[in-house]
Amino acid sequence: MTKQIHLNGFIQNSPSPHSIGLWKHDKDLGRKHNTLSYWTEVAKILEKGKFDALFIADVLGTYSTYENSHRAATTHAVQLPAHDPLVPISAMAAVTKHLGFAATISTTYAQPYSLARQLSTLDHLTNGRIAWNVVTSYLESEAKNLGLKDRLPKELRYQRADEFLEVVYKLWEHSWEEHSVVYDKNNDQFADPNKVHLINHKGRYFNVPGPHLVEPSPQRTPVIFQAGASPKGRDFAATHAEAVFTKNHSLKAVKEYTIDLRARAKKKGRNPKNIKIFLMILPIVGRTEEEAYRKYQQLTEHVSYEGTAALLSGHTGIDFAQYDPDQYIENMETDAVQGNLDMYTKDPNKKWTLKEAVKNHGLGNGTVKFIGTPEQIADEMQVWATEGDIDGFNIAQFYSPGTFSEFVDYVVPVLQERGIFRRNYEAVTLREHLFGKGHVNISDEHPARNGLTV
Secondary structure: OOOOOEEEEEEEOOOOOOEOOHHHOOOOOHHHOOOHHHHHHHHHHHHHOOOOEEEEEOOOOOOOOHHHOOHHHHHOOOOOOOOOOOOOHHHHHHOOOOOEEEEEEEOOOOOHHHHHHHHHHHHHHOOOOEEEEEEOOOOHHHHHHOOOOOOOOHHHHHHHHHHHHHHHHHHHHHOEOOOOEEEEOOOOEEEOHHHEOOOOEEOOOOEEOOOOOOOOOOOOOOEEEEOOOOHHHHHHHHHHOOEEEEOOOOHHHHHHHHHHHHHHHHHOOOOHHHOEEEEEEEEEEOOOHHHHHHHHHHHHOOOOHHHHHHHHHHHHOOOHHHOOOOOEOOOOOOOOOHHHHHHHHOOOOOOOEHHHHHHHHOEOOOOEEEEEOHHHHHHHHHHHHHHOOOOEEEEOOOOOOHHHHHHHHHHHHHHHHOOOOOOOOOOOOHHHHHHOOOOOOOOOOOOOOOOOOO
C-alpha cells in the first residue's frame, strides 16, 4: 500500500505567531484571532482539506529574553497578544464533524486534576477529536509570572511532566470503568459507584485522591502529542507520545531525528510505528516556480528582523541582542528549546551567521520551506516523507488563513491524485484518523494502559 500522509494545520491564538511581521500583509487576517468567525473559518478550511487536526501552539509568557525586555515582542507582535488555546475549540467543533484539535498545555504550570477534566469535557463535546500537545515550558517569563523564582531546570521539568502524565492516565483510564454510567431510571441510579474508583495518587509533585470528575469520553485519553528535541525530551516522547512534532530545514537532520526517536521508543518497549512523526513545513505555492519564488521574496519583505531576533532569543534562552549579526552561531546548549538552536548550530549542511538564522527564522518559525508549483511541493513532501521516515506534516502559515486555503485548493488535490492522502474521512475520532478506523482508544502497549494500578 502507498504510504499515506497525514496533515495538521499549525496555528496559535495570536497574530502572525510563526511568521513575525506578516500581520502587516494585506492578505493576513491573524489580527482577527480574537473573533470566533476567524476560528470557525480556519476549521472549515482544514476540514475541506481533510486534515487530521488543527495543532494549536501556545506559550504562557512574553518573549523577554532579548534585551531582557518585552519591548521588541510587544512592538512586533511576537506571539503577543497570546490568547487561550482551548477556548475556541468548542466553536470550531460546532462547524465541523471530523477535524481534530491538538491544544498545547504545559505540565509545568497546569494541575493534572483540573486539566484532565477540561480535556475530557472537550473530548465529549467534540465526539472524540481532542489531542493534547504536552510541553514543559521554556520561557523565563512564564516561570516568574506563574509563581516561580526562575525557570525550572530541564531535568526537573521532565520529572514533573512524567508524574503529571501518570496522574492523568490514572484519571482517564482507571478511575471510571466501562459501563459505569448506567442511566437506570427505575432504580434512580445514574452511575454505579462500585465502578468509579479513587486513584489515590501520592507522589513527589502531586497528591491526587480522585476520582476523575468526568465519565469516560469517546477516546478516554486524548491523543498525546509531544515536541521534545533534547535527549530528555526525546526520551519523554518515546515514552508517552502517540505523535511528535518536529521542525528542521535539513533532510539529513530529519532522518537522524526519526531514526533516533524510533530507536528510543523501541527501547521503551513500544512499537516505533505507533508514534506518528509530523514535520513542520512552510509551503509557498505559485502557478510557476518563478512565481512562487517571487512570492517568497515578497513575503520576506514583511518579516521584522528585531521581532524575529526576540523570538529566536526566547526560543533558545540566549539574548542575541548581545551578539554581532555576522557572528557564526555554533556549539551552543540551552535549557530552553534545544531544537530551535540545533537547527542552526548543528546543521550538517551549513554554518549560520546570526543574521542568516534570524532571516530564516522569521518566516515559518525557521522550518523548511517548500517553494514551487503544487506538483513540486507534493514532490518534496513525498521525498521527505519517504527518505525522512516522516508520517505527516504540520502546515505553517505566512499569512492566515490564506496559507491554509492555498494549500487546500492547490496542493491537496495533487496529493489525493497520487493516492497518498485521503479523499474522505473514514471515521470520526482523531486517534482513528491517525491509526485507522476502530483505533479509538490508546494502545494496550502504552503506559497509560499498562503498569498502572489504582
